[in-house]
Every structure is written in structure tokens, then in C-alpha cells.
Amino acid sequence: MQMNAQEITELLEKQLKDLHFKPEKVGIGTIVSLGDGVAQVSGLEDVKMGEMVEFPGGIYGMAINLSHDTVGCILFDQGGTLKEGDTAKSTGRVMEVPVGPELTGRVVNALGQPIDGKGAINTKKFAPIEHKAEGVIHRKSVGVPLQTGIKAIDAMIPIGRGQRELIIGDRQLGKTAIAIDTIINQKGLGVQCFYVAIGQKQSTVAGIVKKLEEYGAMEYTTVVVGTSSDAAALNFIAPYAGCAMAEDVMYAGKDALIIYDDLTKHAWAYREVSLLLRRPPGREAYPGDVFYLHSRLLERASRLSDDIGGGSMTALPIIETQANDVSAYIPTNVISITDGQLFLESSMFYSGKRPAVNPGISVSRVGGSAQIPVMKKVAGNLRLSLAQFRELESFAQIGSDLDPQTKAAIHRGQRVVEVLKQPQYRPIPVAKQIVIIYAVNAGVLDSIELSQVADFESKLYNFLDAKYKDLQESLVTSKKLTPELEEQLKKVLAEFKDGFSK
Ligand SMILES: Nc1ncnc2c1ncn2[C@@H]1O[C@H](COP(=O)(O)OP(=O)(O)OP(=O)(O)O)[C@@H](O)[C@H]1O
Ligand SMILES: [Mg+2]
Structure with a gap:
């Protein structure tokens, strides 16, 4: 077949006319240095704080340090397959996790991916892990009790829905036990529960899940797991991920309960990534914003006013102390953010007075108004x-x-x-x-x-x-x-x- 120049140009013109280029902006950068679970990336100019960054091999990270020429990312992977010079792509999306009723009864990691071997979780909704806490106008004071089922607590240190009550004490005094009993007690009370494990041993978490199953509590509970073998970045975001899931319940006008077990290890994970990112260390080598780390998390627990649904999120953070020292840095911070605390005392525990909640120094600053009237009397x-x-x-x-x-x-x-x-x-x-x-x-x-x-x-x-x-x-x-x-x-x-x- 013969074609003349004229025909060829026409053909080309026609083809070009149908061609539609959509300009797309993708930030591409290069890893300039790699540390244990962190990467410094140059060339990502438009990346936002908290944005997901994609690395080769399907590895994701999150930008948490934005400085003049580089972006500091934490990596959700410990595989160590990345190397300096690899490309990094910004995704334009801030870190999100799946939320919704499909998560009930499941065990997930800090990214919301199932780890219980029960198949994929087909959620329809995603929510950013960081979310601004509701302002004062849309909050209501605490007025409905959250029954823990534990006599010493419900009688003397009552907790209300939407409250933040700290469980604090040395190791092995029954802190987790109080939290788990509270979850078990929510059966039939209409409270959706979330248990966030941070930096715990895998075997411990497996034991907890087994107990929850045994008592039929997984029917209304989601377990979010960060273990000591996971990357520090995962332990750092685990509580925020769990909080986003519980928040979804709260904004749907229902009641949620979330346990953070424990925030001491959360602060450690944050200190680890901060030091690796070369942030200036402060007291006890924690970065300067460690107070904000916990306040922005715990402030998200609230009782919403009726005009936005009247839902609630009750938070029971756990803090482990060393030798009953509640005046250490992290304990004092969290005590000042919460609405009261349950102090567990070793002398009580070892003399057989369990749960070892010391009623003399434990307080609940808002729960009294939510206590059942007859109980109060x-x-x-x-x-x-x-x-x-x-x-x-x-x-x-x-x-x-x-x-x-x-x-x-x-x-x-x-x-x-x-x-x-x-x-x-x-x-x-x-x-x-x-x-x-x-x-x-x-x-x-x-x-x-x-x-x-x-x-x-x-x-x-x-x-x-x-x-x-x-x-x-x-x-x-x-x-x-x-x-x-x-x-x-x-x-x-x-x-x-x-x-x-x-
Ligand atoms: N009310 C109770 N009665 C009897 N034994 C209890 C009670 N509460 C907790 N225990 C026991 O005390 C031990 C420690 O409990 P638990 O693991 O809840 O403590 P913890 O403070 O969370 O410990 P860790 O610091 O290791 O997280 C467990 O063996 C548990 O079975
Ligand atoms: Mg524990």
C-alpha cells in the first residue's frame, strides 16, 4: 500500500486531536539517608505534615518532619529493603485507616489491616488518623455512667461516658485486668469497645484476644495491635488509628470505649522515632512536643452535644510507673490531661486486696454526676x-x-x-x-x-x-x-x- 505525505499528516493530525493529556502533579523525591525505621527524603516540596509517602516495594511511610531541604519520614516496615538513592513519591493523602462496623470482632494492625486470619475487611469508609478534637460548643457534660462492673470503681470512683480516666500503677498490678473486665462488662450495655495494644508482647495480646473471645466480648470489640516487634512508627500511630475508629462510632451518635494499653510505651515509640529523626531531645530525652502527643489524642474523647448526635467516646489510657513514681515526666503529663486516675498500689495487690485500686488517692473528677442515684446514696x-x-x-x-x-x-x-x-x-x-x-x-x-x-x-x-x-x-x-x-x-x-x- 502506498501512502503520500498528505495522507500521513492527516492521519497524524486526527490521532493527535483525540489525544487528551491530563497534567498530573506527583512529588518525586530521593532518599538521602536511612535510619532504623526512618528516612530523610529530599525533593518532596509539596508534602504535607502527616502525608503518606510511597517507597519502592510497596513500603509506606508518613512525613512527620518538614524541614528546609528534607522531609523526615517514619517507615511502617522494618524489612530494610530500602536503600539510599531510592525514589519516594508523595501521595497527596494524609494517613488514613479503615473505619466502620465491619471492623467489629476483628484484630487489626495499626494500619487497619487484618491480622487475625479471618479474611479481608471490606470497609466502605476511611478516616484520617489525626483529627481535631471537638470544640467546647459541641460538647456536653458527662451524665451517663460507664459501668466497669468492678465494685471498688463503680462505687467510689465512678466513670461517666465521655470521660478520660487514667489507670496508673507499677508493672503487673492488674492494670490491663481492669480494662479487660470493663470491656467484658459492656455486654448488652450498647458500648462499642476498642482495645489498642502498644508495644506489648505478641503472646500477651494473643492471650487478651483469647479471653475476650471466651467471654463473648469480641462481638462488640475491635483490637488494634502494635507489638514490641513492630516498627516504632506503627506503635506510634496505633492509638491514633484506634481513636479514628472509635470516633466513627461516636459521630454516628453511639457510645464507644477505647483502651490505650499503654501510653508509656507509646511515648517510648515516639521518643525513638524523634531521636532517629534528630529532633532535639528534652527532659528524659523525650522531644519537646511529647505533651501534645498525648493531649491531642485524649482530647478527642468526649461526650458530644445532642445537635451533633450525642455520641460519646470514653478513654481509659494506661500508664506504667516505676517504683510508684507518679511524678515522673510522662505520668504527670497524662495525669494533667485526664479527668481522674485509678491508682494501683503494690502493697494492696500483694496483700491480696485485688483489684488494687487505692480509694484514698484515686479520683474521678466528673463521673460522680453520672453515677446511678441509688448507688451514690x-x-x-x-x-x-x-x-x-x-x-x-x-x-x-x-x-x-x-x-x-x-x-x-x-x-x-x-x-x-x-x-x-x-x-x-x-x-x-x-x-x-x-x-x-x-x-x-x-x-x-x-x-x-x-x-x-x-x-x-x-x-x-x-x-x-x-x-x-x-x-x-x-x-x-x-x-x-x-x-x-x-x-x-x-x-x-x-x-x-x-x-x-x-
Ligand atoms: N482482681 C484480680 N484478682 C486476682 N488476680 C488478678 C486481679 N487482677 C489482676 N490479677 C492478676 O495479676 C497479674 C497482673 O495483671 P495484669 O496483666 O492485668 O497487670 P498489668 O498491670 O497490666 O501488668 P503489665 O505491667 O505487665 O502490663 C495477672 O496474673 C492477673 O491474672
Ligand atoms: Mg498490662
Whole structure:
């Protein structure tokens, strides 16, 4: 076939006319230096703070240091396949994680990818991990209780939905146990739970997931995992990722509970990446913005006002102290950000008073207004009488000649302490808590041997379930402890004790 020049030009012109180029701007840079889990990249001029950066081999990072000529990125990978001179592409997207109901019952990593071997999670929505906390106008004060199911806490240090209550104490004193029991207790209470593990051993996390499954708590729980073998960057973003997932529940007008276990290790992960990025170290070698690291996270927990749905996010951050030193840098920071703290004490734990929450120095600054009215009345002077008992107890150790009044107070105090003990994985509904606390305050247990208190308690609960479901109901719903209600309580307790003593 012959073609002349004319035809060729026409053909070319036609083809070019149909060609539409869409200009696209992609930031391309080069890795100039690599450290343990961090990379310095030059040439990425338009990258935003918190933007995802793509590296060869499907490795992602996040820009967290924007300086004059380079961008400091943390890498979500420890593989070490990258090398200096590799290209880096900006993505234009700030770091996001999947959110939505599809995550319920799943175990995911800090990027929201499933790690439980139960297949892909087909979420329809993504949310940025960093989000500005809701302003004061759209917040409401805390008014609905968040029942932990733990007597010592619900009675004396009550927590409300939307509150931030710190769990603080040395290692191995039952900090995680309180958090897990609280999750287990949310069954049927309409609270969606999120447990964020930060820098923990994989085996520990696996154990926790197993327990949650065993108690049927995974049905309403998502576990976000950062382990000690993951890149520091993943441990650093894990709480923000979990927070974004819980926030989605809150903005849908529902109630969420999130546990950060623990923020000490979170601060360590942040210190690690900050030092690698050569940020100037400050006190205890933490970077200067370590306070903001936790305040911007915990401020996102709130109770929203009704005009934006009225949802809530309750946060229970955990801090591990060294030798009960709560005045160290990170503990004091987090204490000042939260609305109260549960102090766990080693002397209590080792003398068998578990959960080892010290009611003398633990506080809940806002939860009192959310406490169930009858509980508030019944448990009103529990703290005071416990404090008095502690004082008397030390007297009793010195001399044996005590007046009858002091003796009686000690006798009562010992029973109160016994009643506040509670085994792990056994949260108790609030109605039953009210009955037992009322009983011990009213002296019903005075004639019971100390060793029999636990038996008395569990039999009492069975008795209540078998015969007095309606009383339990009215204890929770009643606006106050009416004389009739109190009369009924007394009668029920007398009836039970009669049967118990026989
Ligand atoms: N109420 C309780 N009654 C009896 N044993 C308990 C109770 N709470 C916790 N324990 C036990 O105490 C030990 C420590 O508990 P847990 O792991 O919750 O502590 P932790 O403070 O989170 O520890 P770590 O510092 O290692 O994270 C566990 O063996 C647990 O079974
Ligand atoms: Mg723990």
C-alpha cells in the first residue's frame, strides 16, 4: 500500500486531536539517608505534615518532619529493603485507616489491616488518623455512667461516658485486668469497645484476644495491635488509628470505649522515632512536643452535644510507673490531661486486696454526676469509712486494749475491705453491687466470718437472680433511695441471711 505525505499528516493530525493529556502533579523525591525505621527524603516540596509517602516495594511511610531541604519520614516496615538513592513519591493523602462496623470482632494492625486470619475487611469508609478534637460548643457534660462492673470503681470512683480516666500503677498490678473486665462488662450495655495494644508482647495480646473471645466480648470489640516487634512508627500511630475508629462510632451518635494499653510505651515509640529523626531531645530525652502527643489524642474523647448526635467516646489510657513514681515526666503529663486516675498500689495487690485500686488517692473528677442515684446514696460514705478504718487498723496493731466502739469499727472495716475484693473476669452488674454494699454498710455482714464473705456474696447474687429480678431493676432506675425501696432491701437481705445461716 502506498501512502503520500498528505495522507500521513492527516492521519497524524486526527490521532493527535483525540489525544487528551491530563497534567498530573506527583512529588518525586530521593532518599538521602536511612535510619532504623526512618528516612530523610529530599525533593518532596509539596508534602504535607502527616502525608503518606510511597517507597519502592510497596513500603509506606508518613512525613512527620518538614524541614528546609528534607522531609523526615517514619517507615511502617522494618524489612530494610530500602536503600539510599531510592525514589519516594508523595501521595497527596494524609494517613488514613479503615473505619466502620465491619471492623467489629476483628484484630487489626495499626494500619487497619487484618491480622487475625479471618479474611479481608471490606470497609466502605476511611478516616484520617489525626483529627481535631471537638470544640467546647459541641460538647456536653458527662451524665451517663460507664459501668466497669468492678465494685471498688463503680462505687467510689465512678466513670461517666465521655470521660478520660487514667489507670496508673507499677508493672503487673492488674492494670490491663481492669480494662479487660470493663470491656467484658459492656455486654448488652450498647458500648462499642476498642482495645489498642502498644508495644506489648505478641503472646500477651494473643492471650487478651483469647479471653475476650471466651467471654463473648469480641462481638462488640475491635483490637488494634502494635507489638514490641513492630516498627516504632506503627506503635506510634496505633492509638491514633484506634481513636479514628472509635470516633466513627461516636459521630454516628453511639457510645464507644477505647483502651490505650499503654501510653508509656507509646511515648517510648515516639521518643525513638524523634531521636532517629534528630529532633532535639528534652527532659528524659523525650522531644519537646511529647505533651501534645498525648493531649491531642485524649482530647478527642468526649461526650458530644445532642445537635451533633450525642455520641460519646470514653478513654481509659494506661500508664506504667516505676517504683510508684507518679511524678515522673510522662505520668504527670497524662495525669494533667485526664479527668481522674485509678491508682494501683503494690502493697494492696500483694496483700491480696485485688483489684488494687487505692480509694484514698484515686479520683474521678466528673463521673460522680453520672453515677446511678441509688448507688451514690449507698456508697456515699464508703471512702471515708475506709480511710478511718485504715487509721484504726494501724492503732490496733500497736495495742490490744481497744474500746468496744473502735473494735466494732475495725470489725466492720474488715468486712468492707473483703467485699471490695473481686476476682478477675467477674464483673458485677450495678444492681448487685448496690445490694452488697448496702448490706455491708447496714451491718448485715457483721456476724459473718471474714472467710465466708465471698461465699455469702456469690450466694446472695444467685438468690437475687432467682427471686428478686424486679428489685434489681428498680435499684437501677429509681431516682433516689426511697424509704419503700430501702425497706424492701432490708427485707430481702434478712430473708437471704436467714437461709444462709442455716
Ligand atoms: N482482681 C484480680 N484478682 C486476682 N488476680 C488478678 C486481679 N487482677 C489482676 N490479677 C492478676 O495479676 C497479674 C497482673 O495483671 P495484669 O496483666 O492485668 O497487670 P498489668 O498491670 O497490666 O501488668 P503489665 O505491667 O505487665 O502490663 C495477672 O496474673 C492477673 O491474672
Ligand atoms: Mg498490662
